[in-house]
Amino acid sequence: MSGRPTIKEVSKIAGVSFKTVSRVLNNEKHVSEATRRKVEEAVATLNFRPSHAARTLAGRKSFQVALLYDNPSPYYVYHIQAGAQERCVELGFRLLHQPCDSEAEDLTQGVTALIDEAHLDGVIISPPVSDAMPLIEELERRKIPFVRIAPGIARGSTLSVAIDDVAAGRELTEYLIGLGHRAIAFVKGPPNHISSEERHQGYRDALDAHGVAYDPDLVVQGDYSFASGRKAAESLLARTDPPTAIFAGNDDMAAGALAVAHERDIVVPDALSIAGFDDTDLARAVWPPLTTVHQPVRDLAWSAANLLLDGDGKHRQLTLDHVLKKRASTGPAPKA
Amino acid sequence: MSGRPTIKEVSKIAGVSFKTVSRVLNNEKHVSEATRRKVEEAVATLNFRPSHAARTLAGRKSFQVALLYDNPSPYYVYHIQAGAQERCVELGFRLLHQPCDSEAEDLTQGVTALIDEAHLDGVIISPPVSDAMPLIEELERRKIPFVRIAPGIARGSTLSVAIDDVAAGRELTEYLIGLGHRAIAFVKGPPNHISSEERHQGYRDALDAHGVAYDPDLVVQGDYSFASGRKAAESLLARTDPPTAIFAGNDDMAAGALAVAHERDIVVPDALSIAGFDDTDLARAVWPPLTTVHQPVRDLAWSAANLLLDGDGKHRQLTLDHVLKKRASTGPAPKA
DNA sequence: CTGAAAGCGCTTACAG
DNA sequence: CTGAAAGCGCTTACAG
Numbered sequence: 001m002s003g004r005p006t007i008k009e010v011s012k013i014a015g016v017s018f019k020t021v022s023r024v025l026n027n028e029k030h031v032s033e034a035t036r037r038k039v040e041e042a043v044a045t046l047n048f049r050p051s052h053a054a055r056t057l058a059g060r061k062s063f064q065v066a067l068l069y070d071n072p073s074p075y076y077v078y079h080i081q082a083g084a085q086e087r088c089v090e091l092g093f094r095l096l097h098q099p100c101d102s103e104a105e106d107l108t109q110g111v112t113a114l115i116d117e118a119h120l121d122g123v124i125i126s127p128p129v130s131d132a133m134p135l136i137e138e139l140e141r142r143k144i145p146f147v148r149i150a151p152g153i154a155r156g157s158t159l160s161v162a163i164d165d166v167a168a169g170r171e172l173t174e175y176l177i178g179l180g181h182r183a184i185a186f187v188k189g190p191p192n193h194i195s196s197e198e199r200h201q202g203y204r205d206a207l208d209a210h211g212v213a214y215d216p217d218l219v220v221q222g223d224y225s226f227a228s229g230r231k232a233a234e235s236l237l238a239r240t241d242p243p244t245a246i247f248a249g250n251d252d253m254a255a256g257a258l259a260v261a262h263e264r265d266i267v268v269p270d271a272l273s274i275a276g277f278d279d280t281d282l283a284r285a286v287w288p289p290l291t292t293v294h295q296p297v298r299d300l301a302w303s304a305a306n307l308l309l310d311g312d313g314k315h316r317q318l319t320l321d322h323v324l325k326k327r328a329s330t331g332p333a334p335k336a
Numbered sequence: 337m338s339g340r341p342t343i344k345e346v347s348k349i350a351g352v353s354f355k356t357v358s359r360v361l362n363n364e365k366h367v368s369e370a371t372r373r374k375v376e377e378a379v380a381t382l383n384f385r386p387s388h389a390a391r392t393l394a395g396r397k398s399f400q401v402a403l404l405y406d407n408p409s410p411y412y413v414y415h416i417q418a419g420a421q422e423r424c425v426e427l428g429f430r431l432l433h434q435p436c437d438s439e440a441e442d443l444t445q446g447v448t449a450l451i452d453e454a455h456l457d458g459v460i461i462s463p464p465v466s467d468a469m470p471l472i473e474e475l476e477r478r479k480i481p482f483v484r485i486a487p488g489i490a491r492g493s494t495l496s497v498a499i500d501d502v503a504a505g506r507e508l509t510e511y512l513i514g515l516g517h518r519a520i521a522f523v524k525g526p527p528n529h530i531s532s533e534e535r536h537q538g539y540r541d542a543l544d545a546h547g548v549a550y551d552p553d554l555v556v557q558g559d560y561s562f563a564s565g566r567k568a569a570e571s572l573l574a575r576t577d578p579p580t581a582i583f584a585g586n587d588d589m590a591a592g593a594l595a596v597a598h599e600r601d602i603v604v605p606d607a608l609s610i611a612g613f614d615d616t617d618l619a620r621a622v623w624p625p626l627t628t629v630h631q632p633v634r635d636l637a638w639s640a641a642n643l644l645l646d647g648d649g650k651h652r653q654l655t656l657d658h659v660l661k662k663r664a665s666t667g668p669a670p671k672a
Numbered sequence: 673c674t675g676a677a678a679g680c681g682c683t684t685a686c687a688g
Numbered sequence: 689c690t691g692a693a694a695g696c697g698c699t700t701a702c703a704g
Contacts, residue, residue, distance in 0.1 A: 007681065017692080049453045050453065050681080050682075053393040057696045060684085099417075113385050116340055118388055226621055285595070287623065342698085343698065353676080355675055359674085371673080386697080393681065394680050396699085679699090680699085687690100
């Protein structure tokens, strides 16, 4: 039914055996330049495309890897996909985008099913799935190559790419301290996102280093959503001694806090400084634009794909640079 | 090397021929309940997963479709992916996420290559790729099943799902007119997004219907980006007779216009009303929240997948409802 | 309701 | 440097 030409038809036109066509397609050595050229011409003439299914079935590689994600942030997912996709295509691999539920009972089963069905050559795992330990352990047991993006737990010897969330959290906090702030609140992300815990650790480290007492009442649980940022800000600003600065674990929550400030006519940054994390589009779209930490999301995924498919096996853990972005949502602490 | 069990091993354990196992896997009729049960048990015991490559190669269906997208909006792409993915998985299909360049010379060639390599059963095409006519025509020629999301051109008899952008643009404009605005600016999206042209048409229709003169100087070209919204607002507000309302073709541009207003201490909505389109997360994250048109992005993609894979062949064009969201970024026109 | 044969379009050893 | 045989793990006709 499908008029797709096959390797055999190509071989007929090129006047060689179909095995030779296969060699050319796979860029094998030991093919004379003349033969190679003839085959390439025949391929172009027929507009031949090798069947991926046939290659996968016959060969020992599928040239397919999956990207696992479970993240409510369109911005994050979009850039993770773009970076991973770019590097995979460059290296001749297809990338399957696989949403999943990192908390689900059957996460491991679902992923191993995909691995088997699709004969996957490897898996790229973005947070928070990158910290789903039962899955990670099963992949190690089955010797499936994988790479983790921003894993917080047991980074160990597995392939991984991340930024230094602790250092970034510390830098941002130190910047706020430098502006004169002492009552600095922190809004945490969901517990299964280890990065959030690390940013919180950096916040504590900075307070300690500068002799500012850590006040647990100024640390509020959020879930990385805009709504949770609103809620956190409302509870913080309801205090008799509200903070002069709010450091939210990501930009969405910072935007939520900012909306609360606007509603209450609290001028940012004059009366209240607000900072986020990630430097998503949102950070530049709100007013005033958010002071935040730029995270190279796309590069993280690009590097992860590169490590998985084209790594040297030696450099197994990669740490990329982050950048503190000072914008108008933060300013000197108001005089008491 | 891979210890994957095959259909033959399942058949041995179940005590039937491997052909019968195939029947059970494909939910064919004419299998006794007892036999079916035995096979299913064997499948569970071995944790058997059929090889997708083998099924594709042997059968005439690959149970694979691709989603084509070329859209700089993470929000839009994320929800399009989620909706299409959900319905595909429900119907037993795998969805390949395929970014592409709708303006590229070799768009058609790239897509047909994917179709051949992956033996695709169909294609879901999101805007602006859904209006790349050379591609659409080639798919028709090759009789590849496809469905277009929000196509503007030649909707014709091809499968498609959309909202009524003209009506939505008209409603939003009428709302602004109802608030007393007469000098209403419109910021257009990029020319290859036909939806933008249609929203603009709705804007014109509303002006006409209410006897408001159409002023071409109040229509500014943008490209759906935040930055272009900023630029548009800057040029509009530099006029000696600036508009009292700005209707931006999407939320990102509206957010850009809003930022300009903030910078210049123009109070929104008291001195200037601003409206967007799409109702992305951004619309609710900025201050004041944007009046906009809610577009059921996820449903559009879900319905597109459904039409492609489970349609009745009769209802070929689907129009989903939009909703005007009145929020705080628009208000009565200031008294002259 | 169930089965034995052929074949999908490639790659993998193995030869020469 | 090139080729003939076998086989990957399934589905498709064709039988009975």
